[in-house]
Amino acid sequence: MPKVNHSYKVHFLPHDREITVQEDTTVLEAAHDANVYVSSICGGVATCGKCKVVVEEGHVECPPTTLLSSEELANNYILACQARVTGDLLISIPPETRIEGGKILLSSEETEGVTAGKVHGPLPGVEYRHEPLVRKIYLELEPPTLDDTLPDYERLKRAITLKTGIPMESLEAGLEILKELPSHLRQAGSRYNVPLQITATVAQRGVMHEVIRIEPGDTTQVDWGLAVDVGTTTIVAELVNLATAKVLDIEATYNSQMKWGEDYIQRIMYATERNALGDLQQSVIKDINGLLAILLTRNHLGPEDITAITCSGNTAMIHFLLELDPTLIRKEPYIATANFIPPLKAHELGINIYKHAPLYCLPSVSAYVGGDITGGAMAIGLEQEELLCLFIDIGTNGEVVLGNKEWMVCCSASAGPSFEGSGVRHGMRAASGAIERLDIAEDSSLNYKIIGNGTPRGICGSGLLDTIAALLRSGAINKSGKLVKGHTPRVRETEEGLEFLVVPAPQTATGSDIVITQADIQNLIRSKAAIYSAVATLLEAMHLKPSDIQRVYLAGGFGNYLDVRNTITIGMLPEIPTDRIRFVGNSSLSGARLSLLSQEAMTRVRDIASKMTYFDLMSNPKYMDEFISANFLPHTNPDEFPAVYQELARRHPSFN
C-alpha cells in the first residue's frame, strides 16, 4: 500500500506564526520554513544541543538524547532537529534558543558621512573619495531644436559626460531605460522651451557606466544603498544614504544556512552531495531580504528606493549567494569558480530592491580568503601603510593578513563561531542585552556592561573574551581552561559538568541563569588557539618575530568595544605592546560600506585582492603543532608569554 503523506499544523510561540508541514518534517525545518529562528550549530545532527524547544501541545517523535537534562525532559523540552512532526503542534521557543538581534548600536565614526569630499573607515586618516558605485546625477538638458537634433539618448549621455567627465563611449543604458526615456524627459519639462530637468542614476560596471534609472526632477537626496556583510554565522546589513554617506540604520541576523552546518565546508559538502546549492542560495537571499524588509519598514522606504548593494563575505558565502559551484573550494588544489565577480543585477538573484540595481561583490584572494578580508584591509588602509601590520578578522574563520603597502600575505584558520556568540550556551550577537565587557574584581564580585544598558540576555564575543581572561586571572580556571571546583560559589556542578554562573536568573531578561559551561570554555580556547597558531605559522613562514609587528588591527563582530589586553592574556595574540593593537569592529562591513560609497575604495579592494598572496595553513605541518601548543591558557610555552605568565604567577603562586 502506498504511504499516505499527512500534513500537520505547527504553531510557534511567542512569534505566533503557524505553518503547515508534511508528516515527519523535523521541528527545526518547520521553524525555518516559518521564519522562526531557532539556534542550531551542528547542522541538525544532535550534537550541539542548541535547538531546545518546548512542546506546549501535541506530541512528537524523538530519539533518546543525553543533551537534555531530566528537568528539561520533564518540562517537555525536545531537540527541534531530532523531533519529527506526527500531528498538530504548539511549540514555544525558549529565550535562550531564540536569541535574536536587537538593533546594533553604531559608534559615532560610523555615521559621520562626508568630510571634504571623502568618506571614512574605522580608523582616522583612512579616507576615500566620495563617489558611489551607483550615483544620482541631476541634469538640466537643453530641449532639442532644429539646430540641435541630438536624440534623447545621446542628449542624455552628452549631459552626463559634461557633468561627470565619464566618456560618452563608456556610458550605456539598457533597453528598458531607452524605452522610457522620451516620456520621462517630456514629463520633466515642456517640450521646447525650458530645460528638461531629470535625475539620472549611473552605475559603474567595470570600465563601463550604465544609466539604470531616469527620474523627472531632482531626486538626488533620495539615494539609498545597502552594504551587506555576508558572514558564515552572521549576516549584517547597513542602510546607507549614498548622497550623504551617512548610515541610517543597521540590522543583523544569524545565517539561516547554519542548519546545514556550522562552517562552510560542511555546507559545501551538503550542497554537493544533496545537489542542494539552490537551497543554500535561497536561504541567504531570504535572510538578506528579511534584513531589507526590516530596514525599509523601520525607515519608511520602499524596495525601489535602494539602487545599489555591495556584499562582502568569504569566498564560499559569495558562491552560495550567487549559486556558483563551490565544489572545488574544498578539493585540492582548492580553487573558486571566480574571485572577481562582475557586477550583477540584484533582481536576478531574487534580492528585492530596484529592478535595475546592481549587486557588487568584493573580490576574493583565494578559495579561503574572501571579500570580507580584502574589504577589511581596504577599510583599515593596509595598502597605504608604511608599517608592518597584522590584520586579524575573527569570524567563523579567522583570517590573518600580514603586510603593508609593499606586500601582503594571508591565511585562514577554522576558528568556529564561538566569538560570534554561537556554539556557546549563552553566547549571542553584539546586540541589545549582550554583556560586552566583564571583569572579576579582587573580591570575586563581577562587573559587567550591557549593550543598551538593559538587563542581560547573554554574552557577546567581547564579553566572552573578557570572561575567559577574567576567569583565568581570578584563578577560576586553570591553564588548561578547566573550571576549578570550589574556587568560588559561582563555579558549580551540573549533570553536564562544571559551569560558571555569570548572572543569576532574577537579574536576566530570559528568566534563566546566564552561565559559561566547561564546554563553552573549551570551544573558546579552540577558537583562540586557531587564531594564534595561524599568526605564529605565518610569522615563521615570513621569518618574522611578534616583536617585528608594528600594528595589529583586530576585527570582528564582537561589539563596539574590545579589551585588547585580554586577547594577549588568553593567548589569542602573541605578546605585543598593547598600544600597537587596535580593535576596528566589523571591518568586512566597513569594507562593503566604503566600496558602496567610493569607486576609489572599490578600486583599492581590487588592487588588494590582486596583490595579496595566499598562504595555505593546511598543507603546513607547523600549523597543527602550533595549534596543539596553543590549546592552553595562554600557551604551553611560557617563553612566548613571559609577561602574562609573570602576572598570573603573581596572582596565583601555584600557576604554571
Added chain:
Amino acid sequence: MPKVNHSYKVHFLPHDREITVQEDTTVLEAAHDANVYVSSICGGVATCGKCKVVVEEGHVECPPTTLLSSEELANNYILACQARVTGDLLISIPPETRIEGGKILLSSEETEGVTAGKVHGPLPGVEYRHEPLVRKIYLELEPPTLDDTLPDYERLKRAITLKTGIPMESLEAGLEILKELPSHLRQAGSRYNVPLQITATVAQRGVMHEVIRIEPGDTTQVDWGLAVDVGTTTIVAELVNLATAKVLDIEATYNSQMKWGEDYIQRIMYATERNALGDLQQSVIKDINGLLAILLTRNHLGPEDITAITCSGNTAMIHFLLELDPTLIRKEPYIATANFIPPLKAHELGINIYKHAPLYCLPSVSAYVGGDITGGAMAIGLEQEELLCLFIDIGTNGEVVLGNKEWMVCCSASAGPSFEGSGVRHGMRAASGAIERLDIAEDSSLNYKIIGNGTPRGICGSGLLDTIAALLRSGAINKSGKLVKGHTPRVRETEEGLEFLVVPAPQTATGSDIVITQADIQNLIRSKAAIYSAVATLLEAMHLKPSDIQRVYLAGGFGNYLDVRNTITIGMLPEIPTDRIRFVGNSSLSGARLSLLSQEAMTRVRDIASKMTYFDLMSNPKYMDEFISANFLPHTNPDEFPAVYQELARRHPSFN
C-alpha cells in the same frame, strides 16, 4: 442585450492554413494572423486594391468598391482589407496577390569569404579586418595546481587575453556563464592532468567584451551569425558563417507592417494614435523569426547555433524593432529616441536565436537617415574615398549621400515602394521568376531576362526601371509618362484605363497577363522624381553641379543587375558619364554583413554616423519645385538632359 462575439474558421488556399478569428475581423487581418502573405500597400484603407482574394466558400460582408472589375466581382473577388468575417470561410489567394520570395541568387563576390584576413564589400578594394563582433575562440587551459590556484573564471579570462590581446579588465561574463563554467571546464578534460580544451564565444559590447558561451572542445567551425536588412517594405536576412565569412543562404519577405501603412510615417501615426507600438514590434519580430526558421530549416541548423545578429534599417524601423518611442521622429524638430543603440540581447526582443546572443543595430545619423545608409556608406568604402561620390539608396525612402573621406552630407526623400515591386500591379521582389532586365527592340519585340530562368511571375525593380526606359525609347509612352493608345497592340484599354502588356498569360507562371498599368507608370515616375529632386537639391545646397560628381553608387534591392544607363534615360539620375556609375546591390545588407564579420567595419560605421551631416529636404522650398519639374520623362527642362533629349528626338522626331 450585450453583443455575443462569435468565432469563425477561415481557411486559406493554396497555403492550406486555417485560423479561428472573431466575427468582424477583416480577411486581411485573418490572413496576417495565419501567416499568409497578402499583398497590401495602403494600410487597409481600400485605396491600393492590391489585396484581392477570392471567396471560394462562405460569405463575407463588403462595402462597395471601384477597385474591382465587374469580371472580378463576378468571380467572387473581394478586397481582403474591406471584407469582414461573418461565418466560416474558404479563401484562395490568387498568384498576383500572393507574390512571395523565392531564393534570391547571390552574386559570386557576396560569397567569397576571407582573403588575407580581410572581408570584402560589393566593390573591389573595399575590405575590413576579419574579426567578427562575436567570435569563437578555441582555448587550451592549463588545469589548476597547488602552485596555480587561479579560479576558473580568471583562468578563462587569462587564456582569452593571451590569445586575443583583449585586456582582462574589459572581459566579463554573465551569471549564467559563471554558473556553468566549472562543469563545462571539467567536461572538457580530466581535472588535473591534461589541458582543458574549450571554445569561448566572446561578444564585443562597446569597450567591453562579454563571454557569452563556453563549449567543451573545439567548435570554432560551427559559428553562425545573421545579417538583417530591416527595410520599410522588404526584410532580407543572410545566414553567414562567421569563421569563414561565407554567406550560406539568404531569404527575404515583405514587411508585414505594410498593413499599417506603406511608409513609416503612416506606421508611426498608427503606433502613436492607437497605442500600438507593441503590435508593430511583434510584427517585425515575427517576420525576422519567420526568415530565421526558413534559413535554419533549409540549412539543418538550430536557433542556438546563431550567436550574433546585426540589423541595418532606417531609424523608424529600428525604433519599431526595439519598441522605442518613434513619436518625435515625425514632430518638429524631428528627433529619434536614440541614434546609437547599445548592443542588446536578441532574446530580450523575442528573436529566436541563442539565448545570450547580442543584437547590434547599425547607428543612425538622424531621424530620417538610418543604419541602412551608414552601413551602406561603409560597405562601399565612402569614408576612404578621395573622389567626390554620390551614394543613393533606393528603397521606400530614397536616401542620398554626397561626400568623400573629408565630409559627408545626406538627405532623405519619400520615394515609395514601387522599385521594391510594391505599389505596382505585377511588381515583385528580386526573386525567382522576376523579370530583371527588359528591352524593346526596333521591331517592337520584347526581350527579357528572368531571375532563375523559369517562367515569369512579375517584374522586379531593375525590370521596372528598364520597362519605363524601354517604353519611353520606343515611344509607347510620352514625356508625361502617358501610354500612347494605338502605338503598339500591347498598349490596350481596360476598365481602369490603359495598360501595357509585358507577358501574355500563356507564358506566365501565374496564369494571368503580366502588365504595366498607367497607374504603375505614374507611381514609378513619382519615385524616380523624388530621387532626382533630392540629388538636385543637395547638389545645389553644396554649390555643386552634376558634372562635379566623380562616382555614383546606386544601391537598392532591385536585383543582381541594373542597367545604369536607364537611370539617366528616365531622369532618376542627372546626366553623368555612365562609366562613373556603379550599381552596388543591397548595400544596407552588405553593411549589416560586414559589421557582423568585422569589428573594424562596425567602428567605421559609427565613425560615418558621427561624421555625416543631415540636410532636411522638407524645410527646403527648392525641393518641391525640383520634384514637380522631375515628374516628367526625363525632366521638364531639356537643358538638364541634353543627351537623352537628343536620343529621344532622333528616335521620335515628334518628341519634345
